[in-house]
Amino acid sequence: xxxxxxxxxxxxxxxxxxxxxxxxxxxxxxxxxxxxxxxxxxxxxxxxxxxxxxxxxxxxxxxxxxxxxxxxxxxxxxxxxxxxxxxxxxxxxxxxxxxxxxxxxxxxxxxxxxxxxxxxxxxxxxxxxxxxxxxxxxxxxxxxxxxxxxxxxxxxxxxxxxxxxxxxxxxxxxxxxxxxxxxxxxxxxxxxxxxxxxxxxxxxxxxxxxx
Amino acid sequence: xxxxxxxxxxxxxxxxxxxxxxxxxxxxxxxxxxxxxxxxxxxxxxxxxxxxxxxxxxxxxxxxxxxxxxxxxxxxxxxxxxxxxxxxxxxxxxxxxxxxxxxxxxxxxxxxxxxxxxxxxxxxxxxxxxxxxxxxxxxxxxxxxxxxxxxxxxxxxxxxxxxxxxxxxxxxxxxxxxxxxxxxxxxxxxxxxxxxxxxxxxxxxxxxxxx
DNA sequence: CTGAAATTTTGACATGGATCAAGGAAGCTC
DNA sequence: GAGCTTCCTTGATCCATGTCAAAATTTCAG
Numbered sequence: 001x002x003x004x005x006x007x008x009x010x011x012x013x014x015x016x017x018x019x020x021x022x023x024x025x026x027x028x029x030x031x032x033x034x035x036x037x038x039x040x041x042x043x044x045x046x047x048x049x050x051x052x053x054x055x056x057x058x059x060x061x062x063x064x065x066x067x068x069x070x071x072x073x074x075x076x077x078x079x080x081x082x083x084x085x086x087x088x089x090x091x092x093x094x095x096x097x098x099x100x101x102x103x104x105x106x107x108x109x110x111x112x113x114x115x116x117x118x119x120x121x122x123x124x125x126x127x128x129x130x131x132x133x134x135x136x137x138x139x140x141x142x143x144x145x146x147x148x149x150x151x152x153x154x155x156x157x158x159x160x161x162x163x164x165x166x167x168x169x170x171x172x173x174x175x176x177x178x179x180x181x182x183x184x185x186x187x188x189x190x191x192x193x194x195x196x197x198x199x200x201x202x203x204x205x206x207x208x209x210x211x
Numbered sequence: 212x213x214x215x216x217x218x219x220x221x222x223x224x225x226x227x228x229x230x231x232x233x234x235x236x237x238x239x240x241x242x243x244x245x246x247x248x249x250x251x252x253x254x255x256x257x258x259x260x261x262x263x264x265x266x267x268x269x270x271x272x273x274x275x276x277x278x279x280x281x282x283x284x285x286x287x288x289x290x291x292x293x294x295x296x297x298x299x300x301x302x303x304x305x306x307x308x309x310x311x312x313x314x315x316x317x318x319x320x321x322x323x324x325x326x327x328x329x330x331x332x333x334x335x336x337x338x339x340x341x342x343x344x345x346x347x348x349x350x351x352x353x354x355x356x357x358x359x360x361x362x363x364x365x366x367x368x369x370x371x372x373x374x375x376x377x378x379x380x381x382x383x384x385x386x387x388x389x390x391x392x393x394x395x396x397x398x399x400x401x402x403x404x405x406x407x408x409x410x411x412x413x414x415x416x417x418x419x420x421x422x
Numbered sequence: 423c424t425g426a427a428a429t430t431t432t433g434a435c436a437t438g439g440a441t442c443a444a445g446g447a448a449g450c451t452c
Numbered sequence: 453g454a455g456c457t458t459c460c461t462t463g464a465t466c467c468a469t470g471t472c473a474a475a476a477t478t479t480c481a482g
Binding site: 033035037038039041042043045046056057058063064086087090093094096097098100101103104105107108109110111112114115116161162202203204205 | 244246248249250252253254256257267268269274275297298301304305307308309311312314315316318319320321322323325326327372373413414415416
Binding site: 423424425426427428429430431432433434435436437438439440441442443444445446447448449450451452 | 453454455456457458459460461462463464465466467468469470471472473474475476477478479480481482
């Protein structure tokens, strides 16, 4: 009923439209969901982190491309037994509902970003989200310097933010020039003043710090 | 435990950040979810149609503004009893999960639209989605003429599509000039050739017709 | 019917981000 | 450590969409 599968970074896990005869939980690594138009325009529509769920009960066709961003380990369940489990243990459905509602909120926050934010605000928002996630894990004080590693290429950032990679590069440079962030190399980012970064996101300044 | 509330068109049902001490199901009418930035930029992030659900188990703060687009009737449940119900009857959680997954898919389709589509493609996509929904209800043949009423102002369209209302107006005029749609008055739209409209959405041409 | 308010269209112009193009930096392989 | 290859930056230019302004149309109360 349950088995593990591994994928290398960059490998496609499922193609949009393919039949998906299992559901899975991410054990390790990061995978991304994306949609691609016929002419190649691409938009990332979601991120799967460890403990996130892939696939949905009652549908076999995958609606998006799923790509391994890092090496990924999945814990897969065949569809039949899994749906059995859902019917018999209410907590599974409830837990899945919680997670799906969180993903929906994240997607809707992203709608505002894609629909209404400027390029600079988009970059600042992405950096703030990543920084916040890492800071939460590290139990770090938000008020002082904080350094983290950007886990994605400029192109991946562009695909998330609905921009071109040139614009991403320019805006990152601009934020650096303006002292909002510092860079060591291309990927290591330091935030000297978190509230300064938050000002640049365009979001309400009084919003709660923790997500 | 259960009671009804009514709202007039245009009225705000909940403000973002307010405490929401009930959950509800839409009985009649259409409500929209939106987020507004401090400087007034606004993005619609979802639509509630009859049978859709408002609020979520385990959280009291509303994450979005909820506005009645038409007169709306809600069937409200107090939070405590509802969460009881969820724990005891597995089908409720499962049904809610189904609905949430559908909303998530819709939101992700919208991410592609907002992030990567041109203004013309956005308008065509919106018209196609509305037309499809009405056609599905009317059991109408997709190949021939089809007329429907646009249930929103140009400004509301702009808020959905991440455009300005001037751009919406111009692109609607352009689609009319090019014969993709016809207009009787401002709000009544005729689609002479549905596949022609679909070509303008930028979506895969071979995608299934029925959502 | 009449006038005021709301909605939509249209025009002129500005601009943010895309596009096209070139070159630089950083990893990897051998 | 030389030479690929991938990733990133920067510059020049263009164009889709935003902005500002005004007029046209529709709606609706009285």
